[in-house]
Amino acid sequence: MAPVTSLAGKRVLLIITGGIAAYKALELIRLLRQSDCAVRAVITAAGMKFVTPLSVQALCEDRVYTDMFSLTDESEMGHIQLSRSADLIVVVPASADIVAKMAAGIADDLATTLLLATDKPVLVAPAMNVRMWQHPSTVSNMDTIIRRGIIGVPPDEGPMACGEFGPGRLAAPERILGAIDRILKAGQDLVGRRAIVTSGPTHETIDPVRYLANRSSGRQGHAIAAALAAHGAKVTLISGPVSLADPQGVTTTHVESAEEMRDAVQAALPADVAVFCAAVADWRVKPSKTKIKKSAVSPTLTFIENPDILLEVAHAEKNRPNLVIGFAAETELLAEHAAAKRVRKGCDWLLANDVAPGSDTMGGSENEILLLTEEGSEMWPRTTKEAIAERLVERIVRFFIRRACS
Numbered sequence: 463m464a465p466v467t468s469l470a471g472k473r474v475l476l477i478i479t480g481g482i483a484a485y486k487a488l489e490l491i492r493l494l495r496q497s498d499c500a501v502r503a504v505i506t507a508a509g510m511k512f513v514t515p516l517s518v519q520a521l522c523e524d525r526v527y528t529d530m531f532s533l534t535d536e537s538e539m540g541h542i543q544l545s546r547s548a549d550l551i552v553v554v555p556a557s558a559d560i561v562a563k564m565a566a567g568i569a570d571d572l573a574t575t576l577l578l579a580t581d582k583p584v585l586v587a588p589a590m591n592v593r594m595w596q597h598p599s600t601v602s603n604m605d606t607i608i609r610r611g612i613i614g615v616p617p618d619e620g621p622m623a624c625g626e627f628g629p630g631r632l633a634a635p636e637r638i639l640g641a642i643d644r645i646l647k648a649g650q651d652l653v654g655r656r657a658i659v660t661s662g663p664t665h666e667t668i669d670p671v672r673y674l675a676n677r678s679s680g681r682q683g684h685a686i687a688a689a690l691a692a693h694g695a696k697v698t699l700i701s702g703p704v705s706l707a708d709p710q711g712v713t714t715t716h717v718e719s720a721e722e723m724r725d726a727v728q729a730a731l732p733a734d735v736a737v738f739c740a741a742v743a744d745w746r747v748k749p750s751k752t753k754i755k756k757s758a759v760s761p762t763l764t765f766i767e768n769p770d771i772l773l774e775v776a777h778a779e780k781n782r783p784n785l786v787i788g789f790a791a792e793t794e795l796l797a798e799h800a801a802a803k804r805v806r807k808g809c810d811w812l813l814a815n816d817v818a819p820g821s822d823t824m825g826g827s828e829n830e831i832l833l834l835t836e837e838g839s840e841m842w843p844r845t846t847k848e849a850i851a852e853r854l855v856e857r858i859v860r861f862f863i864r865r866a867c868s
């Protein structure tokens with residue numbers, strides 16, 4: 463686990479729910495305060511049966527919030543403000559009850575209202591009896607909240623307070639602190655990760671003056687490379703011919719053809735994540751060394767299939783990145799074609815977009831995405847390609863946090 467450095471200037475809102483592990487939240491507060499992180503706490507009614515507001519307050523060096531309808535709390539700081547005043551909301555321990563309420567969107571006390579109202583990242587460290595943890599309801603509730611972007615620190619396995627054995631014990635406070643550290647180091651959350659991004663079209667030479675190409679501008683791929691670099695990743699961008707500047711902080715390799723792009727991708731491996739955004743020409747022709755002359759008979763071009771770079775990398779036995787992401791530009795039956803493509807290409811995630819005439823996606827400044835993962839699909843409404851890139855990168859960050867926590 464990466465050592466925790468200073469969290470000075472960072473603010474955590476800690477929600478303590480009911481459970482025998484609630485006392486470990488005190489140890490987490492101590493560790494956070496040691497890292498200079500400000501901690502404000504909310505304790506649920508059940509949580510107060512296990513720890514007292516006084517002990518939590520003493521460790522936080524801040525007042526503790528318990529009651530949704532306390533006039534003092536609402537006049538001093540409403541629940542919206544309370545959730546917005548933090549960089550991260552942390553639920554430790556998270557009972558089966560609060561996980562179920564989060565999944566269902568129930569807001570019947572201060573803690574659940576905060577969780578429904580917040581726009582901040584949320585980390586949940588569940589702790590409960592092994593049977594409760596393994597109950598299909600809890601499994602499905604955890605699955606729901608994780609899919610919505612909540613970060614889970616799974617419980618440990620071991621003997622439990624109830625005398626049973628199995629998963630359900632709260633993760634060690636040091637492990638929770640490590641996850642908090644990774645989330646709060648915004649802009650640094652991909653430090654140490656290597657990324658490869660392909661972008662733009664490819665040009666396939668016909669003769670010394672002519673080539674086959676497509677309308678890709680490279681804007682989406684370049685925006686993704688820039689966003690990955692802004693989060694601290696070491697990025698190699700492999701770009702076909704575009705009229706865009708090389709993004710700052712990114713190593714850019716310029717290529718023309720699909721074969722050159724394939725060689726550049728192979729040379730850039732290994733990587734933790736690879737995003738294949740380029741509109742690679744599916745075919746090339748055997749180039750003529752001299753300019754093809756106009757004649758009475760129209761020339762015939764014989765197409766040769768290009769290497770499928772994404773497919774090769776996704777199926778590679780050696781050096782396969784942990785996360786392989788493809789794009790699919792479709793003009794019809796977007797969802798069906800994209801789902802089939804994700805499976806055929808062997809990529810983990812596929813971002814499909816509609817490039818039908820009039821959509822203005824190919825070459826334009828905006829994009830609308832259907833994201834397919836093995837967990838399901840979701841729509842990302844039309845927005846700028848930069849905003850899509852940031853959303854994708856946040857998703858990539860969460861992927862690596864979840865991997866590191868599990």
Ligand code: C5P
Pocket residue numbers: 660720738739740741742743744768769770771772773787788789790791
């Ligand atoms: O098969 P199709 O071109 O629709 O697949 C699109 C996805 O595959 C994109 O992620 C694209 O970058 C990638 N691709 C590739 N090499 C090819 C063709 C497509 O990497 N030859």
